[in-house]
Amino acid sequence: MKTAQAGTLESSDIMITLSPQEPGDGVKIDIDSNVLHQYGEAIQAVIASTLAEAGVKDVWVKAVDRGALDYTIKARLLTALDRARRAA
Amino acid sequence: MSWQNCVERPVPPGNKVEAEKIRKFLARFGLSFDAAVDYTVGFYRNDELVAVGSRAGEVLRNIAVEPALQGEGLTAAVLSHLIQEAARRGIYHYFIYTKPDTAPLFCALGFKEIARAEPYAVLLESGLGSIADHCKMLAAKVADLPPGPRAALVVNCNPFTLGHRAVIERAARENASVVVLVVEEDRSLFPFADRLRLVKEGVADLANVRVLPGGQYVISAATFPAYFTRGEEITKAQTRLDAEVFGKHIAPALGATRRYVGSEPYCAVTASYNEAMKTVLPEYGVEVVVMPRVEVDSASVSASRVRELIRLDDWDAIARLVPETTCRYLRSPENSALIERIKASQSRH
Numbered sequence: 330m331k332t333a334q335a336g337t338l339e340s341s342d343i344m345i346t347l348s349p350q351e352p353g354d355g356v357k358i359d360i361d362s363n364v365l366h367q368y369g370e371a372i373q374a375v376i377a378s379t380l381a382e383a384g385v386k387d388v389w390v391k392a393v394d395r396g397a398l399d400y401t402i403k404a405r406l407l408t409a410l411d412r413a414r415r416a417a
Numbered sequence: 418m419s420w421q422n423c424v425e426r427p428v429p430p431g432n433k434v435e436a437e438k439i440r441k442f443l444a445r446f447g448l449s450f451d452a453a454v455d456y457t458v459g460f461y462r463n464d465e466l467v468a469v470g471s472r473a474g475e476v477l478r479n480i481a482v483e484p485a486l487q488g489e490g491l492t493a494a495v496l497s498h499l500i501q502e503a504a505r506r507g508i509y510h511y512f513i514y515t516k517p518d519t520a521p522l523f524c525a526l527g528f529k530e531i532a533r534a535e536p537y538a539v540l541l542e543s544g545l546g547s548i549a550d551h552c553k554m555l556a557a558k559v560a561d562l563p564p565g566p567r568a569a570l571v572v573n574c575n576p577f578t579l580g581h582r583a584v585i586e587r588a589a590r591e592n593a594s595v596v597v598l599v600v601e602e603d604r605s606l607f608p609f610a611d612r613l614r615l616v617k618e619g620v621a622d623l624a625n626v627r628v629l630p631g632g633q634y635v636i637s638a639a640t641f642p643a644y645f646t647r648g649e650e651i652t653k654a655q656t657r658l659d660a661e662v663f664g665k666h667i668a669p670a671l672g673a674t675r676r677y678v679g680s681e682p683y684c685a686v687t688a689s690y691n692e693a694m695k696t697v698l699p700e701y702g703v704e705v706v707v708m709p710r711v712e713v714d715s716a717s718v719s720a721s722r723v724r725e726l727i728r729l730d731d732w733d734a735i736a737r738l739v740p741e742t743t744c745r746y747l748r749s750p751e752n753s754a755l756i757e758r759i760k761a762s763q764s765r766h
Contacts, residue, residue, distance in 0.1 A: 332545065334504040337497035338526045340490055344500070346509055348545055361527045391545055393527030395493070 330388075333412035336397075336405035343372075343397035345409045350387040356380055362394035375402045383410055423467060423491075425498055428457040435459070439479075442466050446481040454478070455506075458498045460491065470495040472503055476512045476638055493526055500544075510544035512639040514658075531634075532661035537654035540639065540662065548634055548662075552670035559627055559671055565593025568706075569673035571635050571663070572597060573720070575605040577615040577743045580679060580718035583711045588677045589623045591706075596671050598631040602638060606724065606759050611746070618742040634662055652686055656693035663694075664701030675704045682710065682717060713737050727759050 330349035338344050350357070358376050360369055372394055379402075380388065390406075397405070428435045430452070439459065440450040453473065460468035467483040468491045477499050482491045503511060513523050520530065520539040528541040531548050542548065559567075568588040574581050588595045597620070599613045607615075609630075617628045633639055640659040668676070676698060681687040695705045710717035718738050726735045727747070736744050746752060 332507070332509050334501070334509065338493040338500070339497060340493065344497070344527070346504075346545055348509070361529075363525065389545070393543070395526075 330413045333409050335408035335412060336401075338393060338395060340395050341397055341401070343392055343394045343402050343405050345376075345402075345405045346391045347406075347409050347413055348389045348391075349413065350389055352387055354387045354389075356386065357389045359389075359391045360394060361392070362396075364394070364396055368394075371399075372397075372402060375399050376406060379403050379406050380410075383407070385410065423460045423462050423494075425458060425460045425494070427502075428459050428469075430457075438466055439469055442469060443479055443481055448479050448481060450479060456499070456502055458495065458502070460495065467491070468495050470499050472499050472508075472511075474638055475503075475508055475510055475633070476514065478514065480513070480515075492522055496523075496526055510546045511542065513541040513543075514639070515539055515541065532658060532665050534654055534657035534661055537650060538658050540658055542639075548666050551632055551634055552666055555629070555632075555667070555670045556672075558629055559594075559596055562594040562596070562627055563625055566591075566675065567594045567596065567671065567673045568592040568675040568677055569596045569598065569668060569671050570677050571600065571631060572616065573600045573605060573636075574612050574616050575607050575720045576612065576723060576739065576747070577619045578718050578720055578723055578739050579713070580711050580720075580738075581616070582619055582740055583718075584677050584679050584708050585620050585626060586623065587708055588675075588706075589620075589626050592625075592675065594625045594627070595623075595677075596673060597626060597628045598635055598667075599628065600636045601631045601633065602636065602641075606762060607755070615743050615746055619740050635659065635667060652689045653693070656686075656690040657697060659690070660693045660697035664698045664703055668698070668701060668703045674702060675706055677706045677708060680707050680709045683719070683721070724759055727756060730760075 332348040334346045336342050336344040356377065358373055360372055362369060362372060372392065376390055376392065428439065436450065436452055443450050454471040455473055457471040459466055467486055470480040471478050480495055500511065513528055515523060517533060517535060517539050520541060523541050528543040531540045531542055533539040570585060570588060572581055585595060585597060597616060599616050601609055603609050613630060620626045620628065636659055640662055641655045676694060678691050678694065681691055691707065698705050714737065723735055723738050735747065747756065
């Protein structure tokens with residue numbers, strides 16, 4: 330895996346950047362959102378479960394959210410993961 | 418009004434007609450267009466420029482949106498375009514240097530404030546990595562230095578002279594330990610790797626001195642962008658901002674309570690930088706110690722004088738201004754091409 334990115338900063342979208350970490354480092358998720366107060370935990374949960382389903386264990390995810398729906402978050406994350414794996 | 422029917426396209430470098438359009442557009446926002454950027458995108462409506470943004474290395478700059486279309490998400494579109502293009506070049510961390518009144522616009526798009534120099538400028542960053550990560554790394558690199566008063570220096574050493582040696586030596590004598598940060602930005606005649614090595618070799622006998630790469634948060638393209646505000650304000654904004662970053666973040670990470678500098682009789686920018694430090698750093702509990710330049714042959718020792726003597730081929734005089742280690746480096750056959758380049762160059766840096 331290599332560092333990769335997907336999404337935009339436009340309204341209702343989310344920009345996801347992820348970077349592979351050393352084995353054993355685990356998953357680290359940093360979220361910046363205009364709705365962090367209400368939906369921060371929900372965004373975190375979508376990202377964590379999508380990573381788990383994809384079998385990714387050691388990764389650093391940076392998300393800049395602009396009010397994306399769950400489907401958008403998942404789609405952007407999967408695209409970033411796909412790019413990260415293709416680049417390797 | 419919608420910008421959805423805008424066309425976004427990269428501005429080809431070297432296209433003089435487009436560059437002129439962008440220059441005119443940016444002038445309305447008090448911004449200058451430096452053609453030395455790596456990438457520029459323009460947003461056009463009916464072939465008329467309505468938004469623009471550029472990237473130079475990690476610095477996103479010249480971001481401007483037609484006032485009538487502001488508040489429609491065009492800034493987010495420009496930033497997204499620049500960030501996606503940066504990703505294709507393997508760049509995942511970005512700086513924005515902007516005026517205090519426009520900073521909130523970028524903060525709403527995920528950018529975080531590093532420091533500000535009111536009323537001139539604010540430095541923001543986003544992406545992977547942050548000044549907090551950088552400071553953690555710095556703190557780990559100096560954790561084993563002896564406890565007690567600690568001093569810091571930021572040096573370019575282009576190349577390392579007996580003048581640099583004298584300031585570091587004094588700092589080492591007056592403090593329990595000293596951290597020397599070598600400017601990493603490669604804009605000097607001597608390459609960074611060589612400058613760093615010559616500093617390390619030149620102070621190798623001083624056990625309480627640690628020499629480290631300066632990183633991108635001291636005197637870098639991010640803290641010293643050579644554009645933006647006009648005239649004398651440029652220097653003031655840059656030097657104050659750099660001093661703010663140092664006082665607020667770097668000094669506490671290093672555990673440094675003093676910063677040593679050499680007095681600056683010649684260069685106006687460096688003199689202004691020393692003034693900015695004397696104003697800003699005490700607010701963060703960092704004392705600025707200015708040491709007068711040492712003199713050899715009844716003139717101040719400076720790296721620029723060494724470069725001048727290289728041009729004059731006066732190696733006897735050079736040997737009196739630099740330590741043995743620098744002298745050996747300058748005379749090494751391996752570096753003859755570099756020396757020739759310096760002789761041919763009129764650059765002051």
